[in-house]
Amino acid sequence: MKSNALNFSGGPGALPETVLAQTRDAIVALPDTGMSVLGMSHRSEWFSAVLEDAEMNLRHLLGISNDYAITFLQGGSSLLFATIPMNFAARGAAPPEYVTSGYWSAKATIEAAKVTKRNIAWDGKATGYTQLPDLRTLDIAPSAAYLHYVSNETVEGLQFPACGTGEIAAPLVADMSSDFLSKPIRTDAYSMIYAHAQKNLGPAGVTVAIIERAWLDRIPDGLPAILDFRTHVLHSSNYNTPPVFAIYVLMLVTRWLRFDVGGLQAMQRINESKSKRLYATLDALGDAVTIHADPRWRSQMNVSFTFGDKRLDQAFISAARDEGIVGLEGHRSVGGLRASLYNAVTEDAVDLLCSVLNEFTVQHV
Numbered sequence: 001m002k003s004n005a006l007n008f009s010g011g012p013g014a015l016p017e018t019v020l021a022q023t024r025d026a027i028v029a030l031p032d033t034g035m036s037v038l039g040m041s042h043r044s045e046w047f048s049a050v051l052e053d054a055e056m057n058l059r060h061l062l063g064i065s066n067d068y069a070i071t072f073l074q075g076g077s078s079l080l081f082a083t084i085p086m087n088f089a090a091r092g093a094a095p096p097e098y099v100t101s102g103y104w105s106a107k108a109t110i111e112a113a114k115v116t117k118r119n120i121a122w123d124g125k126a127t128g129y130t131q132l133p134d135l136r137t138l139d140i141a142p143s144a145a146y147l148h149y150v151s152n153e154t155v156e157g158l159q160f161p162a163c164g165t166g167e168i169a170a171p172l173v174a175d176m177s178s179d180f181l182s183k184p185i186r187t188d189a190y191s192m193i194y195a196h197a198q199k200n201l202g203p204a205g206v207t208v209a210i211i212e213r214a215w216l217d218r219i220p221d222g223l224p225a226i227l228d229f230r231t232h233v234l235h236s237s238n239y240n241t242p243p244v245f246a247i248y249v250l251m252l253v254t255r256w257l258r259f260d261v262g263g264l265q266a267m268q269r270i271n272e273s274k275s276k277r278l279y280a281t282l283d284a285l286g287d288a289v290t291i292h293a294d295p296r297w298r299s300q301m302n303v304s305f306t307f308g309d310k311r312l313d314q315a316f317i318s319a320a321r322d323e324g325i326v327g328l329e330g331h332r333s334v335g336g337l338r339a340s341l342y343n344a345v346t347e348d349a350v351d352l353l354c355s356v357l358n359e360f361t362v363q364h365v
């Protein structure tokens, strides 16, 4: 079989080769049931075991205590932009606070305003979303329903340092769609963490939500059941037909992280080494390229940059494709180039990208 191209796309992102091989086999027949995974019932014992396996691996990888529920939702992170304020902008609390630091957090901020009164705690638009605030220094009322932020701005390539427990006065809610499981985090610093699968953990169709159980009591009655997070916790992510295939692949990825990679500290070391190599290569190219992010906030997951000359951006995409590298087009909102270094992008693939960058620059700049 022809081998998989080296996928540097911002999403759907690269998946580990061993997971792809298991998935290929599972589409024909699962080893344990003899049936295609695509035909497996969501009410089967097999699927209950898959859900338990995925949840157990997530608890193990992130050290998530039983004070938190883990649930698998549909509708992507965009649906959560709407349902989080529906569930948690509780009556009686002060309005939720939103950090607007890039394309995705701006969407979350806009969607929240359709549901509730909300405050903007910080806005990076004036500086072109190249910087991030220190969350600890924001002026947030402790009575705010929550503070929402996006831990890694996928489009611009900006990443917050992880939060420590008790650093923020209000309950903390984070969209971690593009850096979830890339490094260890203090989950107990958050009241809710969410991340859809298609950047770093599997195919599109499923979104992981980790919610403090005590916080579920704040949810007002009267929401449509499908939009009420308690429904999905109560029904163990099996209220209506869940995306069995996406959850199965996500479970395989969590197994890969636990047993092949050896956990999130090991994953973090690999991710640090990949991003260091790419940024060092880009920095050494001097004026030939511009990196979007201010150096203090450079993301380990998404490296957004441009040659400045649009024709060179296009020419580089072609030169990289000739070496089997794909997915370098920048997001349609900012253009340029973006190399996404998700967990399944190997160090060898990054080395190849760096050498293609060096050769290309020698020839064209």
Ligand SMILES: *Cc1c(COP(=O)(O)O)cnc(C)c1O
Binding pocket: 011, 075, 076, 077, 078, 079, 104, 150, 152, 153, 154, 155, 175, 176, 177, 178, 196, 199
């Ligand atoms: C890609 C992305 C989204 C959009 O997610 P959908 O699942 O397509 O709705 C939201 N937040 C972040 C941080 C993203 O990177």
